[in-house]
Amino acid sequence: MQKNPGRREFVITLTKAVGTSMLINSPGLSRAEPLLASQSSFTVGQVMELMIKTIPNAPFAKTVDTLKSGSASQKVTGIVSTMFATAEVIEKTIAAGANFIIAHEPTFYNHADETDWLRNDEVFRYKHDLLTKNGIALWRFHDYWHSLRPDGIQTGMLAALGWEKYTDAQNPHVLTLPATPLHQLITHAKAKLGIKMVRVVGDTTQTCQRVLLMPGAAGGRSQITAIEKEKPDVILCGEASEWETPEYVRDARRQGQKLSLVVLGHIMSEAAGMEYLVPWLKPQLPAIKITYIPSGNPFTYA
Numbered sequence: 266m267q268k269n270p271g272r273r274e275f276v277i278t279l280t281k282a283v284g285t286s287m288l289i290n291s292p293g294l295s296r297a298e299p300l301l302a303s304q305s306s307f308t309v310g311q312v313m314e315l316m317i318k319t320i321p322n323a324p325f326a327k328t329v330d331t332l333k334s335g336s337a338s339q340k341v342t343g344i345v346s347t348m349f350a351t352a353e354v355i356e357k358t359i360a361a362g363a364n365f366i367i368a369h370e371p372t373f374y375n376h377a378d379e380t381d382w383l384r385n386d387e388v389f390r391y392k393h394d395l396l397t398k399n400g401i402a403l404w405r406f407h408d409y410w411h412s413l414r415p416d417g418i419q420t421g422m423l424a425a426l427g428w429e430k431y432t433d434a435q436n437p438h439v440l441t442l443p444a445t446p447l448h449q450l451i452t453h454a455k456a457k458l459g460i461k462m463v464r465v466v467g468d469t470t471q472t473c474q475r476v477l478l479m480p481g482a483a484g485g486r487s488q489i490t491a492i493e494k495e496k497p498d499v500i501l502c503g504e505a506s507e508w509e510t511p512e513y514v515r516d517a518r519r520q521g522q523k524l525s526l527v528v529l530g531h532i533m534s535e536a537a538g539m540e541y542l543v544p545w546l547k548p549q550l551p552a553i554k555i556t557y558i559p560s561g562n563p564f565t566y567a
Contacts, residue, residue, distance in 0.1 A: 305552045309365055309402040310337030312344070315549060320409045328408045333372045334393070335402025341365045341553055346542040348532050349560040350403050352392055357558050359399050366403045369410065369418070369539050370532075378405070410538070421541030422480050422534070426457050431476075439495050440476040447471045447499060447525055454501065460533045462566050466514045467525025473498040480534040485509025492517075492524070499525040503534030532562050 307315075309332070317323045333350075343363025347354050350368040358366055371378050373389060383389035396403060410417040419437050423429045433439040442450075448469040455463065477497035479488055481504075488510045492500055505511055505528055514526040540557045547555050 307341050307550065307553065308337060309335060309339055309341055309404070312341055312365065312550065312553075313337065313404060316406070316546070317409060320412050321414055323409060323412070325408060325412075329371075329377055330405050330408050331378075333378055333403040333405060334396040335365070335400065337402075339364070339400065339402055341402075344546070344550070344553055344555040346539050346546075346555065346557045347560050348536050348539050351560050352395060354558050354560050355392070355395050355399075355401060358401060361554075361556065361558075363554065363556070364399075364401055366401060367406045367539075367542065368403060369405070369407050369535060371405065372403060406542070410542070416538075417541060417545065418480055418535050418538030419478070421538035422458075422478065424541065425537035426454065428478075436495070438478050438491065439497070440478060442474055442476055444472050444474045447473050447527075450476070450499065450501075451527060454527070454529065458529065458533050458537065460529055461562070463530070464528040465525065466511050467499070467518060467527075469525075471498065471523060471525055473525070475499075476501060479503070480529075480538070482531055485513070489513050498523060499527060501527045501529060501534075503529055503531040530562060530564075532560065536560075 341364065343358075343361060344365045344367060345354070345358045345361065345363050346367050348368065349370050350366050350372045354368075355366065358364075372392070373380050373383060380389065380393075395401075413420075415437055423432060423437070428440055428442070431440040431442050433441070446469070447465075447467065450473055451463055451465070451469065454460065475495070475497045477491055477495050477500040479491065479500060479502045481502075483491075483502065485506055486509075488500060488502060488505060492510075492513070500510070500514075502510070505526070511526060511528075514524055517524045536559060540559075543555050543557045
């Protein structure tokens with residue numbers, strides 16, 4: 266992610282907003298002793314347990330948020346938060362002396378991180394060996410982070426954009442902004458989120474006030490259903506299948522609706538939410554170094 270002045274400001278703001286009581290004595294991942302803020306060392310499992318206890322109705326019986334490498338019993342030397350645990354992020358984690366990566370998205374190229382089909386793949390073996398040989402525990406924190414109230418990713422994104430005060434109390438995905446030309450909203454989002462380029466369906470001179478913010482990959486049906494219900498001037502999403510939401514918006518415009526779509530890119534539409542994980546977690550683990558390492562956008566533009 267490109268650096269810009271807004272990043273430091275929003276992290277400071279979020280740090281002040283983070284609560285200081287996450288330690289609840291209830292069944293968790295293991296039979297670990299109750300965690301204390303004064304504790305000097307933690308296992309991977311204890312950290313996972315501490316985080317999961319903050320999530321409504323957790324732990325979940327079915328979730329993709331499982332350990333992809335490492336052991337719950339190993340002592341944590343440092344924690345890294347990231348969107349994708351890329352090979353580069355893993356290397357930077359090792360260099361930093363950390364051994365626990367908390368990633369939002371899959372590690373092995375599919376949603377469930379199934380690896381049987383990759384068993385003989387050279388790229389998979391390279392990444393798997395990089396993790397195991399260096400004793401790196403890697404945990405996906407996706408379903409739980411989105412299930413936090415308010416949603417951890419949405420909270421981080423709103424703070425990064427400076428749009429917290431514009432949200433609907435009933436639906437944090439809906440914002441009512443001062444009337445602004447779409448091209449100015451796009452410029453603002455690109456600058457605050459470190460995005461080089463977006464994709465647009467619509468009219469960049471259109472004045473927008475009601476915004477639907479849907480980071481990540483909600484899916485065409487969810488996006489279209491939300492558009493129909495909320496009637497936004499523009500939807501800002503992470504990604505969209507080209508035959509779904511973009512075509513819906515194109516037809517809606519032909520019908521006469523004042524509606525535009527801005528595709529931010531999946532990674533950069535959620536990255537600030539994983540950066541927010543650092544100030545959210547730090548007060549509970551003061552003895553452990555917790556850092557954010559951006560995985561960045563893999564695309565270049567020709």
